[in-house]
Amino acid sequence: MLAIIPARGGSKGIPRKNVLPLGGKPLIAHTIDAARAARNVTRVVVSTDDDEIAEVAERYGAEVVRRPEALASDMAKSEDALLYTLAALEQAEGYRPDLLVFLQCTSPLTAPEDIDGTVDALRTHGADSAVAVTAFHYFLWKEDGQGSAVGINHEKSVRLMRQQREPEYLETGAVYVMKTDGFVASRHRFFGKTALFDTPVERRLEIDEPEDFRMAEERIARLSRTPPATKDLPAKVSALIMDFDGVHTDDRVFVSETGEETVACSRRDGMGIEQLRKRGLPMLVISKERNPVVAARCRKLELPHHHGIEGKLALLTDWLAENGISAAEAVYVGNDINDLECMAAVGCAVAPRDAHPQALAAAQLILDAEGGRGAIRELADRLIKGGHVVGA
DSSP states (O other), X not given: OEEEEEOOSOOSSSTTGGGSEETTEEHHHHHHHHHHHXXXXXXXXEEESOHHHHHHHHHTTXXXXXXXXXXXXXXXXXXXXXXXXXXXXXXXXOOOOSEEEEEOTTOTTOOHHHHHHHHHHHHHTTOSEEEEEEEEOOOOEEEOSSSOEEESSSOTTOOOOGGGSOOEEEEEEEEEEEEHHHHHHHOSSOOSSEEEEEOOGGGOOOOOSHHHHHHHHHHHHHHTSOOOOSSOOXXXXXXXXXXXXXXXXXXXXXXXXXXXXXXXXXXXXXXXXXXXXXXXXXXXXXXXXXXXXXXHHHHHHTOOEEESOSOHHHHHHHHHHHTTOOGGGEEEEOOSGGGHHHHHHSSEEEEOTTSOXXXXXXXXEEXXXXXXXXXXXXXXXXXXXXXXXXXX
């Protein structure tokens, strides 16, 4: 299923707002992360006219479809950007999804479950379109043009209690889902039967004014506080298995003009590995990356390793069996969706702070440090100081 995030560069209310930092990353990155973590979304595309937005989108894992300036003006409709993107993908690839998810990057509090819930609402109700909403319990007023106020959603002479009133819902502006064929025919996000998905009110926030950024910062800080671990490290840890990119590195790659790739690692992590090795802890690196830089770094750290591995779980299971190690006493450190099976198979799954949202959700322990920036050293210190490592 395709998710499209329109993001133009010419915002006037808050200049460059789509790439302004919010909660430690660009505004648009919050929506990209939510889309990538949603179970119903298989492809995320950003529609933009702007070079910087395109660079940020790709850095956070989205594809980019460029749109002409005429579709990026103040008066341009979001529907036009969506239609242009659909047409571009169909012309280039022959690709047209059954369902289209339209996400607004000005709603940074959108959660993966808001996206999935809106998709599920469309399917459950046999609808043609769907929208994320939140419950609305307030009385609306307007002036009648003659200086007198009149009720919009109520009769002013009758003050019903909340439970006596018909439910009303406010459009959040965050998530819309449409059957693609119907959308292309109607050229509007709402057509046919429309379903509603009720989302938590605390996630309803659109960035339109500078003050909205402050409010969003506060809510993100509150919502993103690491929940208490459902498990602690096992009392006895008999093995440490790690991914490489995003765990031993900061997930970036540097490419020279000759095509040679290098990565950034932390010397602190190297010291942590050395301390664990001195205590006799069996360790292994399993990486999907085929670049020889994985092997080079692991050889320097004296770490057994396998790289270019597609099916990590099978290798992990075999290695544990060969070494007579119980999976319940193993710790796996991963940072992305290709680590999820291994994270679920061991006694404790660990993720760096900047891991993919699905990896964070799967982790029993979320480290304070980011990948390639001391995450492994932090874990090593916890294992040693907590007495979890055999021989410590």
